Amino acid sequence: MASTTPSTLRWGIIATGGISTRFSEDLLVDPSTRDVSDVTHKITAVGSRSVAGAQKFIDKLKASEGVSAWGVKNGVLDDAKPCGSYDDVFADANVDAVYIGTPHTFHHANAKAALLAGKHVLCEKPFTFDLAELDELIAIAKEKKVFLMEAVWTRFHPIAYAVQDVLKSGKLGQVKRMFADFSMNFEPDTRPDDNRMIDPEQGGGSLLDQGPYPSVWCMLALHQHPDNKDKDPQVVSSYQRIYERSGVDAMSHWIVEWKGFAEARCLTDMTASGLSEATAVITCQEADLVIDYPPWRPESFSIVPHSGGEPGSIKEKTTFKHTVHAGGGMHYEADEVARCIRDGKLESSRMPLSESRVTQGWLDAVRKQGNTVLKDRKSTAGN
Ligand SMILES: NC(=O)c1ccc[n+]([C@@H]2O[C@H](COP(=O)([O-])OP(=O)(O)OC[C@H]3O[C@@H](n4cnc5c(N)ncnc54)[C@H](OP(=O)(O)O)[C@@H]3O)[C@@H](O)[C@H]2O)c1
Incomplete structure (x- = not known):
């Protein structure tokens, strides 16, 4: 051969x-x-x-x-x-x-x-x-x-495909809603003014840095779900807590609605730790699908029965491991680009530009609804 x-x-x-x-x-x-x-x-x-x-x-x-x-x-x-x-x-x-x-x-x-x-x-x-x-x-x-x-990069990890396979299989029944969190205590008070998480000139704060990660799970689990027909999901509510030292956001919280399908609650926080055993929880008719921390590189998820007495056909918790191959895990996206x-x-069907536009739009919406120093920052488009 x-x-x-x-x-x-x-x-x-x-x-x-x-x-x-x-x-x-x-x-x-x-x-x-x-x-x-x-x-x-x-x-x-x-x-x-x-x-x-x-x-x-x-x-x-x-x-x-x-x-x-x-x-x-x-x-x-x-x-x-x-x-x-x-x-x-x-x-x-x-x-x-x-x-x-x-x-x-x-x-x-x-x-x-x-x-x-x-x-x-x-x-x-x-x-x-x-x-x-x-x-x-x-x-x-x-x-x-x-x-x-x-x-x-997370979109290309083995676990990302595995989570979608479970949801598409239909064994969890209808998807109802989800919660996705990227909280991590960066201890911002210990960092210098020119640290990119603090400095407004570098786009500091939790929203822009951490926001893309809750979005990963929302897009894979809800946006790309075969039952979803809404390709332009909008932020319907949001809240930002200000980090007073530099006026960027310490924490952002927002809800996205896929009309006629489901909602996601998203959270980013650079001042407090996230749940160690649940970076995302996808609530379905028969059970919950719970993805372990960290949001950028999880290697396991579980199907968890609903709490006692609640409806749901799945009664046993099952955990699935999908480890990243040798290296940090950024090679998968590099392979995708090479292919x-x-x-x-001109674009990847796994990470299409239309989906980057959707999630970038959420970041704009939350920023404009909030009150940080970046709220009205001038775009560099056209420069
Ligand atoms: N995918 C992920 O998991 C992940 C993780 C961390 C960060 N990121 C993203 O990667 C980007 C960089 O993050 P990072 O953690 O690598 O940042 P970093 O360690 O601070 O490095 C940023 C680099 O940008 C260059 N730079 C150019 N102009 C600069 C300026 N005015 N101030 C500071 N640096 C400047 C510098 O390189 P030179 O001196 O060589 O020009 C600097 O070393 C961010 O947008 C972040 O969201 C992604």
């Missing part, structure tokens, strides 16, 4: 902070450890605000141990060029796709420059500061005929 040569995607990494490090480390993991043989990855450029910063990042990756050492030995970093500006990466002919790992308020400008240079783009969550910025990116990507996706680009697709 003829063996097929895997398609290699050449990445340019923008910014050298925490998440760029984790994403790049996952590009260094042997794809065969997750049963992938059709795509591979290379890092061909790293962009930082200083060339020394980019070089330091590459050097650190080259010293990787554990599962990422495979990529170092197998040439993933061999052509990695340190760039002292993001524009140098966008202009690099050896870069196919750009990964954007800057703070939220820079996503629009950085992604726009990459798209205008003709690069495919994977942009960290939240996609942009507001919907107008996202719409501009989508228009440019369409015009330039390049791929664009929000880096919502889409290989196949000439």
